[in-house]
Amino acid sequence: MLSLTIKDLKQFMNKLLISDTFDGMCLSEAYICTGCSYTIDGKLNTDFYNEDELNSMPSARYTSWKNIKPFAFSIIKGRKVPELLKITFVLPEAVVAKLILDTDLNFDPDCVNGLFLNVRYQDGSVTMTTASSLSTFTLDRSLDEAFERYIINFLSDADISYEE
Incomplete structure (x- = not known):
């Protein structure tokens, strides 16, 4: 598990809520605590969409x-910052499969329930942690390590500064 602290809060929040930096990620869950609490479940209600939309x-x-993102931003914007913001991103399945292929790992992409990036804002600080969920037990950490390198590269490419 990788744990990072973001150095430039204003720049990070701009990249998170305004720019397209995180648009390639999917949302597992978001929790925003302002004057009241909001929880957003990112799991798709597949019955709502037709086959073309799902594809x-x-x-x-x-x-x-x-x-x-526009809904999250509308909750957060204003004069006061949230007391707490927790966002759990998950990599899309195609990105997970490409990561496994590109790093030549011995993992079946269908065994990966998710590669998660947890973002937590509280008390003026943002921390990020990585996590993985597999449907099979393994002591092999090569997928976790590849995902951690992916996140480090992602943050570097996005010019987001952090400390470990």
């Missing part, structure tokens, strides 16, 4: 952050 989505299980 055009980046994930078969989760909605994209791009779709939810």
Whole structure:
């Protein structure tokens, strides 16, 4: 598990809530605590969509952050910052499969329930942690390590500074 603290809060929040930096990720869950609490479940209600719509989505299980971001931003914007913001991103299945292929790992993508990036804002600080969920037990940490490198590269490419 990788744990990082974001150095530039204002820049990070801009990239999270305004720019398209995180638009390629899917949302597992978001929790926002302002004057009241909001919970957003990112799991898709597949009965709501037709087959063409489902096929055009980046994930078969989760909605994209791009779709939810305007709602999250509308809750957060204002004079006061949230007391707590927790966002759990999950990589789309195609990105997980490409990561496994590109890093030549001995994992079946169908055994990966999710590669998660947890973002937590509280008391003026943002921390990020990685996590993985597999449907089979293994002591092999190569997928976790590849995902951690992926996140480090993602943050570097997005010019988001952090400390471990």
